[in-house]
Amino acid sequence: MGKHIQVCGHEVLPGQKFQQMVTIPGTTFQTPVTIVNGIVPGKTLYIAAGIHPGEYPGVAALTQVAAQLEPAQVTGAVILLQCVNYEGMLAMTDAVVPEDGENLNRGFPGDADGTLSDRIRAWLAAEMLPQADFVIDLHSGGAYEPLTPCLFFPAGNGETMRETALAAAQVTDIPYAIASYATDGHYSWAAKQGIPGLLLERSGDGQCPPEQVQAYIRDVHNLMIHIGVLQGEMYPRTVPLQVFEKTTYVGTDISGFWYPEVCIDTVIRKGDRIGTIKDIFGNVLAEYFAEHDGLVFYHAGGHVVRGGFSNLVAYGAI
């Protein structure tokens, strides 16, 4: 017999499909959950989107996957958290939980007695992630952040974890795989606990292009087959996978007006100017130059940046 999947006091038995809003323990915060539990035992695949509420294509893709997937198709189980920061998405807060202004994708494993964001993290870390054999987290660039499709894989948790994650990355149709050493994010904390996973990124700038939603649906379809929860044919990869071992994330301590001089998915050379921060009168406050040859994954795309911002430009070493 298959597993019983637990969610907020509900028990989802083999052969059952559970789909409803749940209230996260210790809060009044609601989030949509779909659990598709097959009769035949197997692995449990955990797929989330909407941790950052200004990132739409993953949410749109999982809405479709969650509506269509049925227990008779599934070996093991699929847990779909299709819009984790649901209230943030409705409030259009871009990157944070409205009540406390925190980025949910940091500070794992949270605290069941902490801020609202901490309680959401604690629920994910204590109840949901431990039920998973593999974690997929769907993201996009933020509301003012153009981004080329890329993915992050856990590189700091041993060779087996790295190879498991890269084998899964290979079945997506995303061209760039970025070695990540983060440890307190959603999927990266799970990796630290020994649960492999990937963070996928498609589209950005607050857009939800239908072709990127469809591409996400194909990525998820292939990953379900790869993990073994779904049978069927995979969509073929159309672009080769390129692994980036070193990525530079240019941040700033200065608030001001941002004039980027890079484009996503283009090559920059060491010494190239990648952008300038000026004051409102046009005086230069800071200039930024590439430290090495690189490929640009994403960058700040709005006209204003705040001190403490960590993603003026992200580019991988080539």
Ligand SMILES: [Zn+2]
């Ligand atoms: Zn994100």
